[in-house]
Amino acid sequence: MTDFTIHKFPSLKSTNDTAKDYTDNFSVIVADKQTQGKGRRGKTWISPEGGLYVSIIITNPDLSNLGIYSLAAALSLCEVIPAKAKIKWPNDVLIEGKKVSGILLETATNPSRLIIGIGININTFPKDNLLSYPATSLKNENITIAKDELLTSLLNQLAHNLTLSPQQIIALWQKNAMGIGKNIKVTLAKDTLFGVFKGLDAKGNLILSTKNKEKPDKTIPCGEIYF
Numbered sequence: 001m002t003d004f005t006i007h008k009f010p011s012l013k014s015t016n017d018t019a020k021d022y023t024d025n026f027s028v029i030v031a032d033k034q035t036q037g038k039g040r041r042g043k044t045w046i047s048p049e050g051g052l053y054v055s056i057i058i059t060n061p062d063l064s065n066l067g068i069y070s071l072a073a074a075l076s077l078c079e080v081i082p083a084k085a086k087i088k089w090p091n092d093v094l095i096e097g098k099k100v101s102g103i104l105l106e107t108a109t110n111p112s113r114l115i116i117g118i119g120i121n122i123n124t125f126p127k128d129n130l131l132s133y134p135a136t137s138l139k140n141e142n143i144t145i146a147k148d149e150l151l152t153s154l155l156n157q158l159a160h161n162l163t164l165s166p167q168q169i170i171a172l173w174q175k176n177a178m179g180i181g182k183n184i185k186v187t188l189a190k191d192t193l194f195g196v197f198k199g200l201d202a203k204g205n206l207i208l209s210t211k212n213k214e215k216p217d218k219t220i221p222c223g224e225i226y227f
């Protein structure tokens, strides 16, 4: 069991923001609710009581390989959810095609830190149909697990996965992922691509096989994928 130091709060704006005040490796910030929970691409992560909102601090991360931490976090979550959970690239965990959790990575300096923020819908989920994917909660999927138990197993699994090599993490990630070998659509900031999801490269970028004869394989560092 890795030595995590868990700091629990009844309410925070964002556990990721509070995490920036902590400098010890494996400090963990948990809140019962967040009033300004942050999602990716500037979105809000709706965070009422009944969810797990946690940020884990990793000191002196390998900044050239941040994508691997994101894959390791999603893999850990997928491994500890007792259901047919699958990972949607890069780091969403879905049950039956519905999003049950999200991960937001941020960095901080002095000292150099990576903050892995994870939100899991346990008892509630947003019914906002503007989401790219429908949402769900563990409760809605008939999965009963106590929040503290889920947190402990998630932290232990993450600590274990962070001891693996990037190649091992990618191999396990691919085993648990949705859509490899299938036709997908990828939306980028200014473009939409279609092709076959071949897998990930050594950095965790998505490799898309397209019909472009000169350069069929496209390497995609970030984007949203649709099946």
Ligand code: BTN
Binding pocket: 013, 014, 015, 016, 017, 034, 036, 037, 038, 039, 040, 041, 043, 045, 052, 053, 054, 055, 101, 102, 103, 104, 117, 118, 119, 120
């Ligand atoms: C996403 O958009 O899918 C990422 C959502 C990440 C939400 C978590 S909840 C804990 C941590 N604190 C935040 O403000 N955001 C992350």
